[in-house]
Amino acid sequence: MGTKKQYSAEFKQDAVNYYYSSGKSIKEAAEDLKISTTGLNNWIQNAKKNDGVVNHRGSGNYSSDAEKEIARLKKELRDKEDALEILKKAIGILNKD
Numbered sequence: 001m002g003t004k005k006q007y008s009a010e011f012k013q014d015a016v017n018y019y020y021s022s023g024k025s026i027k028e029a030a031e032d033l034k035i036s037t038t039g040l041n042n043w044i045q046n047a048k049k050n051d052g053v054v055n056h057r058g059s060g061n062y063s064s065d066a067e068k069e070i071a072r073l074k075k076e077l078r079d080k081e082d083a084l085e086i087l088k089k090a091i092g093i094l095n096k097d
Contacts, residue, residue: 012043012054019044051075
């Protein structure tokens with residue numbers, strides 16, 4: 001058996017963010033990033049349980065509560081921006097009548 005590749009917490013978080021922002025399937029996003037579909041799916045599930053933040057083996061990825069709050073707020077902002085883009089597209093479609 002081959003050696004299991006270790007990824008940094010930052011890479012995992014970036015991979016999860018890429019998946020959500022790309023609109024691609026987990027399989028397509030994993031292929032783009034040259035990682036396993038299973039690995040990406042595990043990171044996504046982990047992030048869903050932790051306010052969108054990938055926890056690396058349960059260790060604290062943040063040196064302070066402020067950094068954790070910043071990460072949570074960034075995720076909330078991304079979610080709101082995504083919702084706004086969807087609404088803009090819907091309005092554009094409806095105005096084409």
